[in-house]
Structure formats: structure tokens, C-alpha cells
Amino acid sequence: MTYFLLPIRLSRLCRRNVLSIPFLLFFFIFQAFAQDDFKPKLGLIDRASLEMNAYPGDSTAEAVFLYDYGKVTFSYDNLRGLMMTTNIWVRVKILKESALERASVDIPYYMGSSYKDQEWVEDLKGYTYNLENNQIVRTELEKKAIRREKTSDTQTTVKFNLPNAKKGSIIEYSYSRVSPMSVRHEPEIWTFQGAVPRKWSEYNIIIPGFLDYKMTMGGYIPLDIHKQEPLNVSVGHSTYDGPGLSYRFVIKDVPAFVNEPFITTASDYVSKINFELASINVPGEMKKNFSQTWDNVERTLDEATWFGGELRKSGFLKDMRDEIAAKSTDPLERMNLAYRHIQERMKWDGYSGLFAAGGIKKAYDNRKGNACDINLMLTVLLRELDLECDPVLLSTRAHGYLHQEIPMLESFNYVIAHVKIGEKAYFLDASESFAKPGLLPERALNGVGRIIPKKGKGRFLEIIPADSQSKLEMITANIVPEDGTIKGSYSISYGGYEALDWRSKYGAEGDNVFHDDLKKAVPEWNIQKVAIQNKAEDFKGTVNVTCQFEMEDENASPAVFYFNPVLAGRWTKNPLKAKERIYPIDLGTGISASFIGNFTLPDGYALEEMPKAEIIVLPDKGGKFSYQVRQVGNVIQVNSTIIVSRTRFLSEEYADLKEFFERVVQKHAQPLVIKKKNI
Missing domain, CATH: 3.10.620.30 (C8orf32 fold)
Structure with a gap:
């Protein structure tokens, strides 16, 4: 068993759950998970990949990266000093026509005022593979099809279109970008995950011992291969040659990143590796620190x-x-x-x-x-x-x-x-x-x-918000089954972030703008006498809206009247759609949504069946949903309260939160049946 010193400080940064190992002598034993290795050859493709019509891991994918490879090495140039070379190799299967834009490639690089401060792209190769007459046909990217355009004062972009690309094709290209350390002293972030699945995503880096990098790994998909080994690194200058470390990171069968509800930004969740240069310590020379406190x-x-x-x-x-x-x-x-x-x-x-x-x-x-x-x-x-x-x-x-x-x-x-x-x-x-x-x-x-x-x-x-998305809606109405009508008053109070959202949209507008939007939101209502209070007078108070409304059910009969009592604030769909989720849920703010309805029936009518009351509680006091219908005399009383007090939930709690929302949707969809009593 071999142990060796790690000159890179390694930390695993996942959303909200951070492990950091600063300034630590960290010993690491090579561990490769059960995993078949994959080392293809540029310019050669297998028939099975060409014949694939859909990716087994995601039948909806428009494309799949069959191979996504990056490697970083360091060298010394007598004129430019230390150099960093990034090798990229991409192989993509085009499954749908919507993915054909991936055959158009842009590679930007930095162009400074001096040749010592300029990057360049070299060894560019590209191929397109198709099945024609049951034969694999390879079309090579011609050099004359490669363009270089100055896209800003300091940036030039290599542009090319891979030839003969179409639905079913496999496109492949590779190149090297050479960067003086005076221009780019840190490797770019390597992301293992993107908008489409990646069957194999691999990143390699060979670091000379005089370079000290802090490396952070983010995301929620574990590495399948994480290998490091010591080796002698020759960069082409005796002062810099010496011991170093080689790293290899692989994730296979990477799912596409789905921009699910209740996240911050995609970069917080995708699996990636990032580098920060902490110091350069060349033997016999002064150590230069870059890392900040x-x-x-x-x-x-x-x-x-x-x-x-x-x-x-x-x-x-x-x-x-x-x-x-x-x-x-x-x-x-x-x-x-x-x-x-x-x-x-x-x-x-x-x-x-x-x-x-x-x-x-x-x-x-x-x-x-x-x-x-x-x-x-x-x-x-x-x-x-x-x-x-x-x-x-x-x-x-x-x-x-x-x-x-x-x-x-x-x-x-x-x-x-x-x-x-x-x-x-x-x-x-x-x-x-x-x-x-x-x-x-x-x-x-x-x-x-x-x-x-x-x-x-x-x-x-x-920073914990003291306010939530707060809303209270109330309806007091009369039901006339013989006419199939519900007629009464509606009021809503917006508080917290609901009030801020409302005022941001309507605070500087005329009242008619909100009136029109309210009528569009409930087109089945005939709305009259809309009144708004505290539109922008006291931001600490709620915005209060009242109106009179009438609605009619043309299919109603005098004997039986069906209606959904949650006439306002009804949850009609679950915002959480995915069956499973590996990312945490970040609501941003809490939720407080209440509905109170009082519906008066004419004499001789009553509820056919009283729905069961329901109370659902999220673990760790995360939230509560209560729903109750009762009849007092000739008045049907309906109460619905949704409170989500926590703003962040772990992926392990996703099923509970999804079920919580689903029960709200189901209960809010439950109709009541009013029948005329036999006298």
C-alpha cells in the first residue's frame, strides 16, 4: 500500500453541505469504483453508436456526449515562460434535428497586445460520421473551413462547422489551447454535466510540484474514477522539472442537468471541478502567494x-x-x-x-x-x-x-x-x-x-427572511341552485413578498391595470366594484382588494348543484414534477396561503356528504396543510391553510415535500355536492 503527499488542497463543495480541508497534509489512497475503463481513438467510431436512435439513459435527449475529455499539462517556453496547454476532445451523437447547432463550434482565446500575452489554438481536427448504404462514412473537417474572427479587442474566436452533419450523425473534434501563465494561470472550470446527457466525461491534469492549487469539487453526482499518482514532471526547463502529481477524474452516464423549480442558479448544482492558484514555489526562488484571506x-x-x-x-x-x-x-x-x-x-x-x-x-x-x-x-x-x-x-x-x-x-x-x-x-x-x-x-x-x-x-x-409569500383570500357568497349561480363578495390581502410582488407590478399603475388582470385571472366571474386599499401608502401593511362577483353554472339543476368551494387561491398543479431529485430544494421564502369561504344555502338544501377534514404536517416543523369543510345551519364553511415555514429542504426530503404539495392539489380539486332535501 502506497501513501503520498497531496500538494493540492482538496475540498468538496456541495450546495449547503460543505467540506473544506485548508492547509492540510492530506493523504489519499487511490480508489477506483467498479468501473469499466473507456479509451477510444480519435477518428474511429463504432457502428453501435451510429445505429443508436435514442439514448437508453434518456429517451427525450436531443443529443448525447459519447465522450467528453479534457487534459491540462504545463510546459516552459524560452520566450513566454510557463505555459498551460488544455487539450479538448468531444464526441457527440446527434439524435434530433434540434441538436444540429452543436455542429457549429466556437473556440474563443485571448489575444493581448504582446505576443507574450497571447493564447493560440492548434492541432484542430474534426470529423462527421454517418451510415450510408450500411457503411460507416467519415467526413473530415477541411482546414479551409476553419475561420478565425476577432470578436473583441482582446478575444479571437476559432469558428467551424462540421461537414455533412444531420440527424443520426456523430460529430467529433479535438484541439489544444496553449496559454501563457501570464494570461491564464488557472485551468478553466471543468463541468461534467450539461444540457444533454454525457456517457463518459473525463478530466485529467498533471501538476508540477512547484504549483500549489486549491481544487474544489461541486455538484451532486459522485466520481466513478478518482485516481492520482506521483510522477516526474518534465516541463522543459531544469529549474522547473521534478516531482509532481497526475490526476484523473471520470463520471460515466451523467444525466442532463434539468433546471428544476426552486433552485438558485444552475452553476450551484452541476458537477464540476474548479481550480484556484494558491502559490508558486520554485526551488531557489522566492515563493509567491496568490491565495487570499x-x-x-x-x-x-x-x-x-x-x-x-x-x-x-x-x-x-x-x-x-x-x-x-x-x-x-x-x-x-x-x-x-x-x-x-x-x-x-x-x-x-x-x-x-x-x-x-x-x-x-x-x-x-x-x-x-x-x-x-x-x-x-x-x-x-x-x-x-x-x-x-x-x-x-x-x-x-x-x-x-x-x-x-x-x-x-x-x-x-x-x-x-x-x-x-x-x-x-x-x-x-x-x-x-x-x-x-x-x-x-x-x-x-x-x-x-x-x-x-x-x-x-x-x-x-x-440571511433568513422574516417574511413569507403571504396571502389570505375570503369569499362570502350565496348559492342559488335553482339558478345555478354563486353571488357574493371576494377579498384578498397580500402580505410580505406577495405584497412586494403586487406593488412592484401595480403600485405605479392605474387601478384599471389590476382590474383588467383580475378579470383575466377569473374569466368565469362577473366582477363589479373592485376596490384597492393601501396600494402604496404604508409598505408595512397589507395590500387589500375587495370586489363583488357572480358566477353561473349552465349545467346546474335545481335538484343537484356541484361546485368546488376553493373558488380563489386554488392549487391546480404540483410545482414539483420530477419523480426523484438529487438537488436540494430552495424556496427562497416561506409560504403562507389561506382561504376562507362561507357559502349560504337557501332553505331546503344541504351537503350530500361532508368531506373528511385533513391535516398534513411536514417533518421537522417544515410546514402544515389543513383543510376542513363543515355546515353550520345553512352555511357551508370552508377553511384551507398552507404554511411552509422552512425555505430549504434536502434532496432526501423531496418525496415528503412533493407529496405535501400533491395532497394540497388533490384536496383543492375535490367538489362538493349540494342536494335539495326531501321534505
Whole structure:
């Protein structure tokens, strides 16, 4: 049994479940799971793959990667110094015409101003395979069909179309991209998973001992082969030659990544390997460190004119500070006044980022800026009012989950403010025109953020929304079976994120816009007297809508009347469709949806059968669904309450949550039967 030292620091980063091994002497025993190896030859294809009409692992797939291969090696060039070469080899079976676009390939590479700062692509080969007259016909990519186009000031792209590609073809290409380490000192992220299945995805890298990389592995599909072995690495220069390590990673039969409901962004879930250069330590030369600490990141921010420099600019806000200070000495009231002032004055331009590009004073004067502009000026104003307020950096849901173990400024793309008053803390984002203080937009609800205090060290804060998607709907109506009509009043109260969503859509519009949308949402209703209260007066309160309605069932008879009592807020489909799920569920916010119905029957009518009451509870207090129908006198009372208090569920809890939603849909679809009593 052989043990050897690992110069790469290895961590496995899965969504919410992170294992990190920093600065560790890590011993690893080669382990290859039960797995047949696969080493094809470029330019040769098997008949069975060509004859395949559908991929057995996914009959819906438009294409399948039969082979997806990458290899990274290092070398030394006398003119350019250290070089990194990335070899790519792709073999794809085209199963549907919709996948023919994969025969058009673009390979971008960097072109700097000096030849020492330029990448290049070499050894490009391509083939298309078809079955013609029961014979395998190979068509080779001609050199004259390869184009190079300058696609930006610093980027050139190699473009080509693989010839004779059609439904049923197999396309194949390989190339090498050579990169000076001055241009690209880290291998690109290797993803084992994509939009279509991959029968075999393999990544190899040979690392000289003087290069120290941190490697992170993300996703939810385990490796089938994970092999490493020591070897002598020759890069072409005696100073750099010496011991190193070779790695091989393989996943076979990789399913297509499905963008399922309730996720953040695909990059948080696909299986992948990422590298970060920690240091270069050449024998006899000074060691150069690249890896950052959180202290480095915070120092960079503090010294940056576009961040720390902006936090030290307050003169343009002194008049507003004095005006607010004269109105109140209460810290909470001061916070609310400052928040409302910035919120009403500023218009968000739709951009995130960490840069106050033109400066917060310019943004304030122009009454428009990005989220960083707006929330940095809010932070400055609150500090001027003697409140403990600091910026918080985070990664939005679309940007990806923030890994606390990897100190990188690039991990962040958004700024909010954090205020502490006594023992209570508030997260503020004044870029949302209709949000109450403490209600962050859903884009900012991504687990954690890092606070950058005015004094002392930064730290991570968990961001848990205090509000949910809250909605209460009520109907009070009379049922007239002889006419087949239901006539009465309807009201709905939007709270929390439901209120924010409603106000964001209708708050600046005329009431008629919502009236029209309401009528489209329930076309079977004849709606009259729509009234809206607290449209945008008090963001802390609910939006309340009332109306009168009438609906008619043309198939009803005086003797028997069928109707679904959940006339509003009915769940008609389960948002969770997949049979199984390997990814966790991230709802973003909790759910609170209630319906109360009171239906008055004329004398001589009653429910034929009383439905059974139902209560369903999710494990670990994750949620509760209750449904009850009863008759009191001549009034049918219906109560439905859906509460999901947790926002994140593990994949192991998927079946429970899916069943929970399914029971809601089933119960909401259950009709009631009203019959005329025999007197």
C-alpha cells in the first residue's frame, strides 16, 4: 500500500453541505469504483453508436456526449515562460434535428497586445460520421473551413462547422489551447454535466510540484474514477522539472442537468471541478502567494476608491441628516426616515455589482444608480445619524451560492446595508421601490452575506427572511341552485413578498391595470366594484382588494348543484414534477396561503356528504396543510391553510415535500355536492 503527499488542497463543495480541508497534509489512497475503463481513438467510431436512435439513459435527449475529455499539462517556453496547454476532445451523437447547432463550434482565446500575452489554438481536427448504404462514412473537417474572427479587442474566436452533419450523425473534434501563465494561470472550470446527457466525461491534469492549487469539487453526482499518482514532471526547463502529481477524474452516464423549480442558479448544482492558484514555489526562488484571506479581501475593499472611499464621503448628505435628526431622536424612527428618503429619491437602474462607478454623490444628484450606489449612500446616511450601520456583501441567487471557504472578491455581486439597534438587526435594501424596511428582495435571499464593519474584522451573517409569500383570500357568497349561480363578495390581502410582488407590478399603475388582470385571472366571474386599499401608502401593511362577483353554472339543476368551494387561491398543479431529485430544494421564502369561504344555502338544501377534514404536517416543523369543510345551519364553511415555514429542504426530503404539495392539489380539486332535501 502506497501513501503520498497531496500538494493540492482538496475540498468538496456541495450546495449547503460543505467540506473544506485548508492547509492540510492530506493523504489519499487511490480508489477506483467498479468501473469499466473507456479509451477510444480519435477518428474511429463504432457502428453501435451510429445505429443508436435514442439514448437508453434518456429517451427525450436531443443529443448525447459519447465522450467528453479534457487534459491540462504545463510546459516552459524560452520566450513566454510557463505555459498551460488544455487539450479538448468531444464526441457527440446527434439524435434530433434540434441538436444540429452543436455542429457549429466556437473556440474563443485571448489575444493581448504582446505576443507574450497571447493564447493560440492548434492541432484542430474534426470529423462527421454517418451510415450510408450500411457503411460507416467519415467526413473530415477541411482546414479551409476553419475561420478565425476577432470578436473583441482582446478575444479571437476559432469558428467551424462540421461537414455533412444531420440527424443520426456523430460529430467529433479535438484541439489544444496553449496559454501563457501570464494570461491564464488557472485551468478553466471543468463541468461534467450539461444540457444533454454525457456517457463518459473525463478530466485529467498533471501538476508540477512547484504549483500549489486549491481544487474544489461541486455538484451532486459522485466520481466513478478518482485516481492520482506521483510522477516526474518534465516541463522543459531544469529549474522547473521534478516531482509532481497526475490526476484523473471520470463520471460515466451523467444525466442532463434539468433546471428544476426552486433552485438558485444552475452553476450551484452541476458537477464540476474548479481550480484556484494558491502559490508558486520554485526551488531557489522566492515563493509567491496568490491565495487570499478574508482579511485581504476586506483590506482591498477598504482601500478601493469605489467602495471604502465612497463610504468616507458624507458631505452631500449633511442637510438630509440634519432634517431627519430634527424630526426624531429615536434610532428606529431615524432608520425608517433615512430608508424611506433614499428609497423614494433613488431609482434603481437594474444593475448589481460592488462598484459605485460614478460615485454615490453623482448617483444621488442624478437620482439614479446601481444597487451598490443606493445602499452605500444609505449606509453613509445612517452612520451620519449615529446608527451602527455597515455594508453587507452577498451573492445574488442568479450569481450563485457563496462559498465561505474561498476568500474571493469575485464571489460577491451585491451590496445591502445592515443596521443594529439594541439587540435587533435589520437588513436594508433601498433599491426596491415598494419594500418595507427589513424586507430584502428575493434576489438577495441566498443564504449568507459578509458584513464589512467600520471597525474590526468582517464576518458572515445568515440571511433568513422574516417574511413569507403571504396571502389570505375570503369569499362570502350565496348559492342559488335553482339558478345555478354563486353571488357574493371576494377579498384578498397580500402580505410580505406577495405584497412586494403586487406593488412592484401595480403600485405605479392605474387601478384599471389590476382590474383588467383580475378579470383575466377569473374569466368565469362577473366582477363589479373592485376596490384597492393601501396600494402604496404604508409598505408595512397589507395590500387589500375587495370586489363583488357572480358566477353561473349552465349545467346546474335545481335538484343537484356541484361546485368546488376553493373558488380563489386554488392549487391546480404540483410545482414539483420530477419523480426523484438529487438537488436540494430552495424556496427562497416561506409560504403562507389561506382561504376562507362561507357559502349560504337557501332553505331546503344541504351537503350530500361532508368531506373528511385533513391535516398534513411536514417533518421537522417544515410546514402544515389543513383543510376542513363543515355546515353550520345553512352555511357551508370552508377553511384551507398552507404554511411552509422552512425555505430549504434536502434532496432526501423531496418525496415528503412533493407529496405535501400533491395532497394540497388533490384536496383543492375535490367538489362538493349540494342536494335539495326531501321534505
